[in-house]
Amino acid sequence: MLLFFMLRARLLRLIRPFCVSAILCALCVCGCHRGSSGGGATKIILQADWYPQPEHGGYYTAIAKGFYAAEGLDVSIQPGGPYLSVEKQVSAGAAQFGMSSSDRILESIADGQPLVAVMATMQRDPQGVMVRKDSPIHSFPDLNGHTVAIKTGSTWWTYIAKRYQLSGVHEVPAMMNVANFVADPNYVQQAFATSEPFFAKQAGIETRVMLTSDAGYNPYRVAFTTRDFLAQHPDTVAAFVRASIHGWREYLADPSAAHAVIAKLNPALNPQWMQFTWQALRDGHFVDGDDPGGAQLGQMTADRWTTMYRQLLEIKVIDKQLDPATAYTLQFVGAK
Numbered sequence: 001m002l003l004f005f006m007l008r009a010r011l012l013r014l015i016r017p018f019c020v021s022a023i024l025c026a027l028c029v030c031g032c033h034r035g036s037s038g039g040g041a042t043k044i045i046l047q048a049d050w051y052p053q054p055e056h057g058g059y060y061t062a063i064a065k066g067f068y069a070a071e072g073l074d075v076s077i078q079p080g081g082p083y084l085s086v087e088k089q090v091s092a093g094a095a096q097f098g099m100s101s102s103d104r105i106l107e108s109i110a111d112g113q114p115l116v117a118v119m120a121t122m123q124r125d126p127q128g129v130m131v132r133k134d135s136p137i138h139s140f141p142d143l144n145g146h147t148v149a150i151k152t153g154s155t156w157w158t159y160i161a162k163r164y165q166l167s168g169v170h171e172v173p174a175m176m177n178v179a180n181f182v183a184d185p186n187y188v189q190q191a192f193a194t195s196e197p198f199f200a201k202q203a204g205i206e207t208r209v210m211l212t213s214d215a216g217y218n219p220y221r222v223a224f225t226t227r228d229f230l231a232q233h234p235d236t237v238a239a240f241v242r243a244s245i246h247g248w249r250e251y252l253a254d255p256s257a258a259h260a261v262i263a264k265l266n267p268a269l270n271p272q273w274m275q276f277t278w279q280a281l282r283d284g285h286f287v288d289g290d291d292p293g294g295a296q297l298g299q300m301t302a303d304r305w306t307t308m309y310r311q312l313l314e315i316k317v318i319d320k321q322l323d324p325a326t327a328y329t330l331q332f333v334g335a336k
Contacts, residue, residue, distance in 0.1 A: 041074035042236055046223075047095035048080040052265040054277035055194060056099070058121065058287070060258035062247025071239035079265075082176070087113055087224075096229055097240060101125070102219040102300075102308050103155050103317075105327050110318045114227040117328040119241045119298040121248065122221035123289030125213050126280070127156055130181065130191035133206035137188065140215055144168035149175065149189035157190070158315050159217045178203070194280040198273050219308055220300060222328075230329065241332040245298040248287055251278075252294075298333045 048056055059077055062068050068075040078095055080086060087108040090098040097118075100108075105117050129148065131137045137146065140160055147170040150157045161169065174190050178199045181187045191197065193209040200207045212218065223244060230237055251258050255278045263269055281287055289296030302325065309324035 044073050044075045045095040046077045047086050047089045047098040048077050049086050049099040050080045052262045054274045057251040057258040058248030060261045061251040062243045064257040064261050067243040067246045071243045097225050101221050109327050115224050116227050117222040117224040119223050119333050120220040120300045122286045123296050124286045125218050126193040126286050128209040128211040130207050130209045131188050140164045155317050156212045162315050194277045198276040238332050
């Protein structure tokens, strides 16, 4: 079924393609394990949170340009998907590092998973709610009285709904495409500012995305590992962080190396989509934050983590006390 959808990718230009070859995934899983390769490099699996896409561009740049290899690492990126828990994969030892977000890391720790974030990959979350450019909806409170397509159980939506008292919103499951959005001028749906607006624009529809970060809910996108792996292999973690930050810096300057790799791994993508995402990442300063010199790349602060923890307590997504400082380390990055 996955291969079938890939063959139909050109016919599904309005649908965000979530499928990558199952064979590719299996090869990646079977071909990677902890240890050293024949050349002495340490083998590392990075578990992605989705199929190969430009939002992973910094990691693919670090592979393509040899930044991991220069640090003595042989890094493979294991594709994710809608039904895979990155946190559980890393906790179980199926990968040494994973891609996630600071809210998910805190939730997982509250559930007993011994995880720790080691760097930020995005300073600003691109998650939000997409409406048409001429929609009368201009703020989150305006959503009352409307139907909104949301992924069931989304923590960010729980926060938004409580903060703005959205008791008058009719929630329907998000379909992970923009077909309904294109067909219905009143349709409202969750979206990444770096992706779904592209497909709407392809259909001739201009959009606006109300970002959750503008509402004060702004998790980091992070790379993480387990506390045991960090304790046992701090030099490997340091090398991974250095090379990854180098990769993200280079990706923002020139995405061509990463996009060439991503296009081979995920043929459902096209150059125009990847260019749109890269430009959106740059224009929105999602990766590099507010500092024009790029000093915030990879960085995290204790204040941001504490704020996120308190927000999760407030909406009762976390129902027990924990020290948010256990969820991250500034050993390899710090406040700039």
